[in-house]
Amino acid sequence: AQSVTQPDIHITVSEGASLELRCNYSYGATPYLFWYVQSPGQGLQLLLKYFSGDTLVQGIKGFEAEFKRSQSSFNLRKPSVHWSDAAEYFCAVGSSNFGNEKLTFGTGTRLTIIP
Amino acid sequence: DTGVSQDPRHKITKRGQNVTFRCDPISEHNRLYWYRQTLGQGPEFLTYFQNEAQLEKSRLLSDRFSAERPKGSFSTLEIQRTEQGDSAMYLCASSLGGQGTDTQYFGPGTRLTVL
Numbered sequence: 001a002q003s004v005t006q007p008d009i010h011i012t013v014s015e016g017a018s019l020e021l022r023c024n025y026s027y028g029a030t031p032y033l034f035w036y037v038q039s040p041g042q043g044l045q046l047l048l049k050y051f052s053g054d055t056l057v058q059g060i061k062g063f064e065a066e067f068k069r070s071q072s073s074f075n076l077r078k079p080s081v082h083w084s085d086a087a088e089y090f091c092a093v094g095s096s097n098f099g100n101e102k103l104t105f106g107t108g109t110r111l112t113i114i115p
Numbered sequence: 116d117t118g119v120s121q122d123p124r125h126k127i128t129k130r131g132q133n134v135t136f137r138c139d140p141i142s143e144h145n146r147l148y149w150y151r152q153t154l155g156q157g158p159e160f161l162t163y164f165q166n167e168a169q170l171e172k173s174r175l176l177s178d179r180f181s182a183e184r185p186k187g188s189f190s191t192l193e194i195q196r197t198e199q200g201d202s203a204m205y206l207c208a209s210s211l212g213g214q215g216t217d218t219q220y221f222g223p224g225t226r227l228t229v230l
Contacts (some may be wrong), residue, residue, distance in 0.1 A: 004157075036221075043119070043206065044158070044221040090157050101171055102148065103219060105157030 002027040002093050006106035013081050014114050021076040021109050023065075023091030032094035033074040034103065035065055039087045047089075050074065061085070086113045117141070119222035121207050127228045128197055135193045136225045140209030147190050148219060149182055150206040151175065158206055164190060197229045 003026045013019050025031055032051050036044040048059025055067040065076045074091060088110050092103040120139045128134050140147050145166050150158035161180070162172045166187035176182075179197075184190040194201055204226050208219040 041223070043223040044208075046218055046220075049218065092157070101163055102160035102173075103150075103158075104160070107155070107157050 002031070002095065002104045004091050004093050004104055004106035006089075006091055006109050008109045009107070010110045010112065012112040012114060015083055016080050019076075019078045019081045019085070019111070021089050021091075021111070023074045023076065023106060024072050025074060025091070025093045026072065027093050027095075033065075033067060034092040034094065035059065035063070035074075035076050036090045036092060036105075037087045038090065038108075044090065047076070081111075081113055083113045083115070086111055119207055119209050119220055121205075121222040121225050123225055124223060125226050125228075127230065129230050130197060130199060132197055133193065133195045134197060134227065135191055136205055136207075136227075137189060137191050138207030138209075138222060139189045140207070141220055144209035144211055144220075145187065146210045146217070146219075147184055148208040148210075149190070149192055150208065152204040152206055152224070153202075161192075194227075197227075199229045202227055202229045 005024045007022050034049045035047040037047050038044050047063045048057045050057045050067045057065050063078050067074050088108045090105050090108045092105045094103050122137045148163040149161040152158040160173050161176050162182050164184040167184050179195045182192045204224040206224045208221045210217040210219045
């Protein structure tokens with residue numbers, strides 16, 4: 001069975017500082033990996049996704065993530081955070097068997113930005 | 116692109132009552148998913164449809180839950196004899212379907228509170 005671990009429940013970062021959110025996955029085959037962001041009262045918005053090819057993936061809002069098969073990780077990074085980045089971030093893995101019928105999410109990391 | 120819409124956004128009900136939620140996917144999307152998100156957790160997969168066919172159901176979907184997508188467009192999720200443990204955010208997502216690289220687009224969710 002596939003699973004995702006986000007070890008950091010809550011992270012606080014100063015505005016303008018760099019950010020890295022950790023994600024580890026468990027999946028028997030080649031995973032499809034996603035990062036979503038959820039703001040209060042909003043639905044989940046896709047930041048970026050990895051299916052194959054280049055292991056460094058660029059997303060929206062200046063985010064990037066790197067797939068490391070040897071470490072079963074897909075960490076999300078941003079070089080300089082903005083106050084508007086405060087939100088809940090979810091890593092997810094999709095099945096590569098006949099499409100991503102379902103996503104398995106981690107428990108999320110809440111990001112707080114301080115001035 | 117009007118996005119995925121869900122109705123109602125909030126529902127408060129008494130234990131034992133039945134509730135029904137509606138999801139309208141992005142118009143050309145043939146896959147539709149339901150997830151449930153409880154406080155402090157990531158979304159958990161409940162079920163999904165390809166067109167009008169329900170292809171997979173999670174063990175989380177007890178026999179009190181039923182989902183339909185009668186004409187392959189909108190979907191409804193009904194919970195009968197609600198329990199306090201059903202209190203959660205119910206999320207709907209849609210995708211073009213069939214390909215592992217498809218992105219699931221999420222609606223804003225319906226927050227259910229069972230008193």
